[in-house]
Amino acid sequence: MNILELRNIKKYYATQKAVDDISFAIPQGSIFGLLGPNGAGKTTLLRMITGIFYPDSGNIFFEGKKFEPVKDIPFIGYMPEERGLYKKMKIGEQALYLAMLKGMDRHEAMKKIKDWFVKFEMQSWWNKKVDDLSKGMSQKLQFVITVLHEPKLLILDEPFSGLDPVNSNLIKDEIYKLSQKGATIIFSTHRMEQVEEICDRIVLVNKGKKILDGSVKQIKFDCKENIFKVGFNELPKPFENNVFEIVNSKDTFLTVKINERYTPADVLEQFLINKSSIISFNEILPSLNDIFIKKVEDTKLARQFEEV
Numbered sequence: 001m002n003i004l005e006l007r008n009i010k011k012y013y014a015t016q017k018a019v020d021d022i023s024f025a026i027p028q029g030s031i032f033g034l035l036g037p038n039g040a041g042k043t044t045l046l047r048m049i050t051g052i053f054y055p056d057s058g059n060i061f062f063e064g065k066k067f068e069p070v071k072d073i074p075f076i077g078y079m080p081e082e083r084g085l086y087k088k089m090k091i092g093e094q095a096l097y098l099a100m101l102k103g104m105d106r107h108e109a110m111k112k113i114k115d116w117f118v119k120f121e122m123q124s125w126w127n128k129k130v131d132d133l134s135k136g137m138s139q140k141l142q143f144v145i146t147v148l149h150e151p152k153l154l155i156l157d158e159p160f161s162g163l164d165p166v167n168s169n170l171i172k173d174e175i176y177k178l179s180q181k182g183a184t185i186i187f188s189t190h191r192m193e194q195v196e197e198i199c200d201r202i203v204l205v206n207k208g209k210k211i212l213d214g215s216v217k218q219i220k221f222d223c224k225e226n227i228f229k230v231g232f233n234e235l236p237k238p239f240e241n242n243v244f245e246i247v248n249s250k251d252t253f254l255t256v257k258i259n260e261r262y263t264p265a266d267v268l269e270q271f272l273i274n275k276s277s278i279i280s281f282n283e284i285l286p287s288l289n290d291i292f293i294k295k296v297e298d299t300k301l302a303r304q305f306e307e308v
């Protein structure tokens with residue numbers, strides 16, 4: 001079952017196709033990465049998923065039914081990249097006010113806020129103003145406010161920006177816990193190593209178009225380039241062959257790219273013929289960062305923004 005499905009969504013600003021016929025589905029319970037370079041159309045997509053903007057055309061489905069912002073919004077938590085807190089309002093009062101706006105009753109909201117403040121060691125902040133918080137502290141507060149009402153769909157735009165490693169881990173752990181409890185998470189970021197670690201599925205957009213869609217594992221598998229890392233007791237002397245090319249040599253390891261039509265067994269055979277003492281042989285899959293850069297570069301010249 002998909003918690004969210006976008007079908008042929010288009011959104012144009014004056015002269016730009018910010019989102020140009022994008023379709024994808026997000027399975028319930030997944031941690032989903034929405035990726036793309038600056039200006040790709042991610043924020044525009046998120047604003048449509050959260051009912052802030054309407055698409056110019058296309059349809060959005062939430063839990064199988066046509067998305068109705070007024071009805072469905074209570075089930076969605078959105079932490080935008082530009083944080084939206086009242087700077088002069090006291091933190092405790094603000095959390096309570098925003099929780100009640102999401103439909104929680106005062107008593108329940110108060111209890112949940114206190115629990116989260118204890119968990120995040122924020123008890124002493126209650127009477128402070130947002131103005132008095134550092135960037136990382138207001139980030140933690142914004143996260144708590146976003147998840148307080150236990151949304152089914154949690155949308156986090158760059159949730160770790162401004163956080164130190166300890167607080168990043170704290171929030172990461174909470175994201176995993178919310179996911180285990182059944183929440184679906186959309187995670188938007190430029191930090192590929194975080195996506196690789198956290199997300200199970202991704203969509204990559206560029207210049208308003210979708211250019212990749214699938215599980216992280218499958219995408220890495222599909223983009224692999226027949227590169228293997230071979231470990232030796234002692235590095236062999238270079239020898240002529242048609243089977244592979246050496247792309248890197250470090251310590252007692254060679255990284256080799258297998259030429260077309262040859263297999264890993266052919267590589268091993270070459271080294272055995274050469275009497276090299278192999279101790280390890282592993283395939284190297286590309287990192288999401290490499291895939292991101294390559295796909296974005298590939299489409300860079302292929303498609304400029306078209307005039308509407």
Ligand SMILES: Nc1ncnc2c1ncn2[C@@H]1O[C@H](COP(=O)(O)OP(=O)(O)OP(=O)(O)O)[C@@H](O)[C@H]1O
Pocket residue numbers: 013014016017018036037038039040041042043044045
């Ligand atoms: N209100 C607006 N009016 C006109 N053009 C806009 C508006 N908002 C965004 N755009 C344009 O639409 C395109 C997509 O913008 P969007 O903010 O959705 O990208 P993004 O992927 O979120 O970028 P970033 O990673 O930099 O936040 C960009 O070319 C941007 O200049």
